[in-house]
Amino acid sequence: MKAIGFKKHLEIDENDSLFEFETIKPTATGHDILVKVVATSVNPVDVGVRQSGHTTLRQPKIIGWDAVGIIEEIGDKVTLFKKGERVFYAGSFIRSGSNSEYQLVDERIVGHAPTTLNDAQAAAMPLTSLTAWEALFEQLEISPKNKMANQNKTILIINGSGGVGSVATQLASWAGLTVIASASRTETISWVLSHGATKTVNHRKNLVQEVRNLGYQYVDYILELNDLDGHWDEMAELIKPSGRITSITENKHPINLRKLTQKRAKFAWEWMYTKSFYQTEDMITQHQILDKVACLLDNGTLVSTLNKVLSPINVRNLKEAHRLIETNHMIGKVVVSQSSHLN
Numbered sequence: 001m002k003a004i005g006f007k008k009h010l011e012i013d014e015n016d017s018l019f020e021f022e023t024i025k026p027t028a029t030g031h032d033i034l035v036k037v038v039a040t041s042v043n044p045v046d047v048g049v050r051q052s053g054h055t056t057l058r059q060p061k062i063i064g065w066d067a068v069g070i071i072e073e074i075g076d077k078v079t080l081f082k083k084g085e086r087v088f089y090a091g092s093f094i095r096s097g098s099n100s101e102y103q104l105v106d107e108r109i110v111g112h113a114p115t116t117l118n119d120a121q122a123a124a125m126p127l128t129s130l131t132a133w134e135a136l137f138e139q140l141e142i143s144p145k146n147k148m149a150n151q152n153k154t155i156l157i158i159n160g161s162g163g164v165g166s167v168a169t170q171l172a173s174w175a176g177l178t179v180i181a182s183a184s185r186t187e188t189i190s191w192v193l194s195h196g197a198t199k200t201v202n203h204r205k206n207l208v209q210e211v212r213n214l215g216y217q218y219v220d221y222i223l224e225l226n227d228l229d230g231h232w233d234e235m236a237e238l239i240k241p242s243g244r245i246t247s248i249t250e251n252k253h254p255i256n257l258r259k260l261t262q263k264r265a266k267f268a269w270e271w272m273y274t275k276s277f278y279q280t281e282d283m284i285t286q287h288q289i290l291d292k293v294a295c296l297l298d299n300g301t302l303v304s305t306l307n308k309v310l311s312p313i314n315v316r317n318l319k320e321a322h323r324l325i326e327t328n329h330m331i332g333k334v335v336v337s338q339s340s341h342l343n
């Protein structure tokens, strides 16, 4: 089968930063399904893994996490899916990725693809939806069933217009919360307002002042989705006593947790890969979350965050998608799809 990968950690514009090669088509065993990939989206993790490292790898590394595809083969322990079904998933951090014709993935982290969305619209969703869902409903411990109680609660989402923010704003709004999302440009402000935010603040300005200007002394929840170091002091100031903060980005310098002591505020990390990386007992919840997200997309509660489609899946288009992510100004998602049909 054909695959796209890298051996050296190069700048994206260098010739071999990503290249096509032939490799053996895998076979499904156990809980694995073999998927023929028809669309993939590119996330900051693709760029991060491609860039980090100095050695030359012996075998090309195939990256790519988000995928939509058709099941071609199932392993002997598979119970959740049948051959021929259309699925979407975000994959595992430690297995071969979706930038290949066929990919093996554990059924417990796969969902049935939304039936009303085309391949590109569906491929935009899995990784960011899993991250936003786990951050809001597992790590921040918001109950999506408690919509009435949530109506008195406010969440600040820092980076409302990126891939994760564009789903998190929608999910938080669906759960009944008042959503303040950060956006710094005319385009990102209108994007977040059309994806569930009720109010906006500018993350290029002082966020404490921005939130206070809206009439809020504190907020109940904060979801940090870009630059934990840069926003830590603002979050410590803005969180309500006993409030909760979750971050999906890693700090590059030590952060001062003591700033939360007097408020007895909680801080929790979200890493979308934790369950598959450690093969946790609740790994199957990613299958359940993706199926739920597919229902919410199909009944119109959520909309796809797709913003740009490149077609077909080849080196040139994957490189272009990496370039867009590297700007750190991406709005919603970029997808590389085998088909150029949008409906």
Ligand SMILES: NC(=O)c1ccc[n+]([C@@H]2O[C@H](COP(=O)([O-])OP(=O)(O)OC[C@H]3O[C@@H](n4cnc5c(N)ncnc54)[C@H](OP(=O)(O)O)[C@@H]3O)[C@@H](O)[C@H]2O)c1
Pocket (backbone or CB within 6 Å): 043, 044, 045, 048, 127, 128, 131, 158, 159, 160, 161, 162, 163, 164, 165, 182, 183, 184, 185, 188, 203, 225, 226, 227, 230, 247, 248, 249, 270, 271, 272, 273, 325, 328, 329, 330, 331, 332
């Ligand atoms: N832990 C996990 O499981 C997990 C999962 C997914 C992603 N991540 C990480 O989370 C981060 C966001 O991912 P993503 O895919 O949502 O991002 P993304 O789509 O690349 O985010 C781009 C957006 O970031 C905004 N932005 C730029 N600088 C900012 C700042 N200083 N403060 C707030 N917003 C800023 C930009 O808005 P403006 O142009 O308006 O400034 C832009 O629209 C990445 O670092 C990624 O690696 C972690």
